[in-house]
Amino acid sequence: MKELKILGIVTVFTLILYWGVEPFAHSQMHKHVEGHDFTYPDLPAVKAKGNAENGKNLVMACVGCHSITSQNMPAPMDPVMSAQTYGVNPPDLSNIGALFDEKFLAHFLLDPAKVTKSKHFAMPPSAGSEQDAADIVAYFKSIAPKEVSPKEAYAAACGRCHANRYGHWTQLGDVPKTKSNIKTGVDLDALEFKKKLGIYQNKLADYMGKLPPDLSIIIRARSEDFLETFVEDPQSQLPGTAMPRVGLTKEGYEKVKAYLEETGDPSKPLREKTGPWVVGFFVIFAFLAFLWKKSIWKGHH
C-alpha cells in the first residue's frame, strides 16, 4: 500500500515535470518563427525603373572585387588573397540575377550592412542612388542564365562561408583531384590546397567570429521550417548571429535546399524511385499467393 502511494506520488511529479518543462524547453529551443516566403516586407518597394545598359557601365565598380565569369570578367585576386583583404572571398556575380530578390539587391547595394543585418559587412555601399541600384540590378537580371543548378546556387549564396564535405565543396571551391608523387608518396598538390584552405578558413573565422559550420548533413540535423526561416532571416532564429541575411528569392532558396538534400540525404531519389516498385511487387506477390492458395484448396471443400 505504501509502495503504491509512493509510486503514485512519483508518477504525478514526473508528469508535472514533463508537461511543465518539455513543451517549455521545446518552445525555447525551437522557437516558432513566422516566415515571409522570402519577400522581405521590411524593405520598401523600389520605385526607380532599372536600365540594364546603364547598369552595365556601373558594374565596373563591382569588378574591382568580384568576378562575373559568365561575362569573361575574372576575379581581380585569388580567393585566399581576397580573404586576407576582406575576411571572405566576394562571390562571383554571374548568377545573382537568377537567385537574389530584386528589391533586396537594390537596397543591399545602397547599404549592405543594414540590409544583411550584419554588424559589419566587408562590402562598402556600392550604388550612389536608388536609380543606380535599380540599373545595376536590371543588368544582372539581363545576364541571368535561365537555369542555375543547385550546386551553382549554393556556390553563389553560401559557398564562400560554408564547406560541404559530402559535396566535396570547400570555401575555395571543389576539392581538386590531385595525385601523390610516385617517388615520395606525398601528394604535394593536396597539401598545398590544404594550406591555402587553412589560411582562408582562419581569415574567415576572424571575420565571422567563428568558422561557419560545414553544411553536409544540416538538412537532417535541422527541420525544414528552421532552415527556411533561418536563411530568410538568420537574426529571427539566432539573435546576434554573424551570418548575414542573404537575400535569396523563394526559388533561389529551393535550389540551395536541393543541393543540401543531394549531399545530406543522397539516397532520397533512389528511395523515392524504388518505393513504387516495392509496392508493385507486393501487390503482384499477394495476387500470386491468392491464386496459389486457391489452387491448393481446390477440391478440399
Ligand code: HEC
Ligand atoms: C571593395 C570590394 C567590393 C566592391 C567594390 C563590391 N563588393 Fe560586393 N561583396 C564584397 C565582399 C567582401 C562581399 C562578401 C561579404 C560577406 O559575405 O560578408 C560581397 C558580397 C556581395 C554580394 C552577396 C550578398 C549576399 O547577400 O550574400 C553581392 C550580391 C554583391 N557583393 C554585389 C556587388 C555588386 C553588384 C557590386 C557593385 C555595384 C559590389 N558587390 C561591389 C566586396 C565588394
Ligand code: HEC
Ligand atoms: C558571410 C558568411 C556566411 C554566408 C554567406 C552564409 N552563412 Fe550560414 N552561417 C555563417 C556563420 C558565421 C554561421 C554560424 C552562426 C552562429 O553560430 O551564430 C552560420 C550558420 C549557419 C547555419 C547553422 C545554424 C544552426 O544553428 O544550426 C546554417 C543552417 C546556415 N548557416 C546556412 C546557410 C545557408 C543555407 C547559406 C546560403 C544560403 C548561408 N548559410 C550563407 C556564415 C554565413
